Amino acid sequence: xxxxxxxxxxxxxxxxxxxGIKSLVSFIKDxxxxxxxxxSFPQSGMGHAITIHEHIRLDxxxxxxxxxAYECSGxxxxxxxxxxxxxxxxxxxxxxxxxxNHGSNSSVSVIYSGTMSAAIEGAMEGITSIGFSLxxxxxxxxxxxxxxxxxxxxxxxxxxxxxxxTALNVNFPDLKHSDIKGIKVGRQAMARWQxxxxxxxxxxxxxxxxxxxxxxNLDAGEDTDExxxxxxxxxxxxxxxxxxxYSALAKVNEMFK
Amino acid sequence: xxxxxxxxxxxxxxxxxxxGIKSLVSFIKDxxxxxxxxxSFPQSGMGHAITIHEHIRLDxxxxxxxxxAYECSGxxxxxxxxxxxxxxxxxxxxxxxxxxNHGSNSSVSVIYSGTMSAAIEGAMEGITSIGFSLxxxxxxxxxxxxxxxxxxxxxxxxxxxxxxxTALNVNFPDLKHSDIKGIKVGRQAMARWQxxxxxxxxxxxxxxxxxxxxxxNLDAGEDTDExxxxxxxxxxxxxxxxxxxYSALAKVNEMFK
Numbered sequence: 001x002x003x004x005x006x007x008x009x010x011x012x013x014x015x016x017x018x019x020g021i022k023s024l025v026s027f028i029k030d031x032x033x034x035x036x037x038x039x040s041f042p043q044s045g046m047g048h049a050i051t052i053h054e055h056i057r058l059d060x061x062x063x064x065x066x067x068x069a070y071e072c073s074g075x076x077x078x079x080x081x082x083x084x085x086x087x088x089x090x091x092x093x094x095x096x097x098x099x100x101n102h103g104s105n106s107s108v109s110v111i112y113s114g115t116m117s118a119a120i121e122g123a124m125e126g127i128t129s130i131g132f133s134l135x136x137x138x139x140x141x142x143x144x145x146x147x148x149x150x151x152x153x154x155x156x157x158x159x160x161x162x163x164x165x166t167a168l169n170v171n172f173p174d175l176k177h178s179d180i181k182g183i184k185v186g187r188q189a190m191a192r193w194q195x196x197x198x199x200x201x202x203x204x205x206x207x208x209x210x211x212x213x214x215x216x217n218l219d220a221g222e223d224t225d226e227x228x229x230x231x232x233x234x235x236x237x238x239x240x241x242x243x244x245x246y247s248a249l250a251k252v253n254e255m256f257k
Numbered sequence: 258x259x260x261x262x263x264x265x266x267x268x269x270x271x272x273x274x275x276x277g278i279k280s281l282v283s284f285i286k287d288x289x290x291x292x293x294x295x296x297s298f299p300q301s302g303m304g305h306a307i308t309i310h311e312h313i314r315l316d317x318x319x320x321x322x323x324x325x326a327y328e329c330s331g332x333x334x335x336x337x338x339x340x341x342x343x344x345x346x347x348x349x350x351x352x353x354x355x356x357x358n359h360g361s362n363s364s365v366s367v368i369y370s371g372t373m374s375a376a377i378e379g380a381m382e383g384i385t386s387i388g389f390s391l392x393x394x395x396x397x398x399x400x401x402x403x404x405x406x407x408x409x410x411x412x413x414x415x416x417x418x419x420x421x422x423t424a425l426n427v428n429f430p431d432l433k434h435s436d437i438k439g440i441k442v443g444r445q446a447m448a449r450w451q452x453x454x455x456x457x458x459x460x461x462x463x464x465x466x467x468x469x470x471x472x473x474n475l476d477a478g479e480d481t482d483e484x485x486x487x488x489x490x491x492x493x494x495x496x497x498x499x500x501x502x503y504s505a506l507a508k509v510n511e512m513f514k
Contacts, residue, residue: 047334048304048368055457055465077304077369081468085452108381111305111498112334120500124365124449156512163505165447183513187501190422192381195342200312208312211338236513238505241368243377244444245497248420252495255413256440 006032006094006158009122011079013043013101013114016061016071020100023143024132025064027150028097031158035093036061036069037083039076039114044103046114048121049075058082076118084125095158096122099132099170100143100150106133106171106225106235107191107217119167120241128157129167135229136174145177149234153183162238169237173229184233189224191217263289263351263415266379268336270300270358270371273318273328277357280400281389282321284407285354288415292350293318293326294340296333296371301360303371305378306332315339333375341382352415353379356389356427357400357407363390363428363482363492364448364474373426377498380424385414388424392486393431402434406491410440419495426494430486441490446481448474 008028012021016038025034040057057073070087072079080096098118105113115131122129132150134141153170162168169188173180193213200208217226228235265285269278273295282291297314314330327344329336337353355375362370372388379386389407391398410427419425426445430437450470457465474483485492 042310045307045309046304047306047374049306050302050304050369051468052302053299055467056454057463057465078468081452082454082466086454086456086466108498110500111377111381112307117304120368124368153513160512162509162512163502166502166505166509168509169500185506185510185513187503187506188499190499195338197313197339197343199343206314208314209339209343210312211308211335236509237500238502238509239500240502240505241365241500242445242447243367243426243494243496243498243500245420245423245495246444248423248495248497249442249444252419252423252425252493253442255417255419256410256442256493 008032009093011118013076015042037079040071043114048117076114080121096129101133103137104135107189123167134172171235181232184228189219189226265289266350268375270333272299294336297328305374333371337378353386358390360394361392364446376424386424391429428492438489441485443480446476446483
């Protein structure tokens with residue numbers, strides 16, 4: 001680790017008021033200089049959205065006492081971009097931490113996740129980046145059992161770094177600390193959300209819809225994030241942002257020869 | 258090709274009124290039964306966002322004459338989900354087409370792109386899916402030179418299909434038809450957006466920001482989408498939604514042994 005204190009940028013997608021980000025800051029605040037830049041309002045499911053058609057507001061926040069903090073009207077990715085290019089400018093963070101999300105971001109949920117998008121945006125900027133999520137959607141979920149693992153993972157990442165342009169997707173099972181078996185590194189499971197829409201009528205008789213859905217794991221592999229979580233492990237998946245399906249290149253080449 | 262007419266679902270991220278989606282529909286409407294489900298308003302840069310905290314509206318549209326069309330208040334991904342699970346229900350589309358986007362979605366732009374997210378959502382549902390984009394951001398851009406390539410790519414995809422859970426990212430150079438050299442299949446270039454924020458003051462003296470930025474290609478490879486476009490080819494990249502950085506697994510495993 002460098003001799004000067006590492007610069008730690010913290011964001012999330014549940015918003016600056018969420019218990020998950022407050023817990024994350026309390027777990028790691030002695031490990032470096034912390035700067036919080038998080039959305040003013042919940043931004044779950046925002047994927048890698050950026051704000052193009054609207055302007056963005058950024059306001060100082062005193063929610064974190066001595067810790068420099070800002071709330072931003074935009075998406076999690078906007079938060080990281082504003083932090084890097086406007087707030088911190090020439091001071092490149094040593095690490096970007098996002099979360100702790102209220103709810104799982106394992107398997108294909110990584111694609112929809114604002115939490116992981118903030119981490120992946122960090123990775124795109126060449127910064128060591130980690131997204132943390134707890135498999136419990138409740139606003140008042142208990143994050144305390146995540147503390148030692150968060151510290152272990154952040155310290156190891158600051159010390160060793162990991163391959164450039166990679167972000168870790170860390171998911172915690174919703175178990176007591178004593179029931180957690182350890183950390184397991186694996187791959188993203190192939191799963192899907194079987195969507196349904198709840199069709200309601202507004203007071204004026206017009207239809208509207210709420211997205212609902214059930215998660216189905218289609219992947220029997222023992223080396224996936226879902227398998228790790230089901231067995232009581234903290235799951236860690238290294239993620240990148242190269243969407244090229246290399247295994248499909250030959251077949252697609254053949255189609256357009 | 259099957260004997261019955263293929264079912265073609267069309268969406269985009271520039272909204273149902275955009276010239277790009279109207280052009281796309283006009284290029285392919287004789288190739289099958291077309292159903293359009295597109296956002297009511299522009300949704301560029303929405304990435305793989307879904308609407309969780311708001312309800313969604315869906316209204317029939319007569320913008321496309323005889324063609325069944327709907328406008329949706331949600332994101333491009335919401336459009337595909339609503340089409341699949343509410344509008345079409347048991348009728349699985351043979352192909353999902355998204356675009357034609359006003360502006361490039363090559364390289365890392367694929368991550369931010371609502372156009373490609375609609376296509377990737379189709380791939381997640383196991384449907385052959387293609388996102389089309391033109392390297393011209395103008396509202397009144399001329400898409401006519403894309404016509405023969407769109408038809409060739411759609412016909413080849415309906416005939417051959419391509420590996421499951423893959424979506425094609427097709428980008429057209431902004432050239433006259435006679436200047437286009439052909440189709441080149443390749444990989445996503447490693448590039449980045451060097452962001453800047455324009456800081457303005459509102460009439461009440463309060464700061465607000467607009468996201469701006471410059472694109473920098475950091476990838477000298479000859480096999481990338483950027484290289485293909487620069488040489489005057491239509492670029493095709495097969496994309497998947499497994500973000501696992503397989504090449505990083507061993508190193509990350511080592512960190513948490």
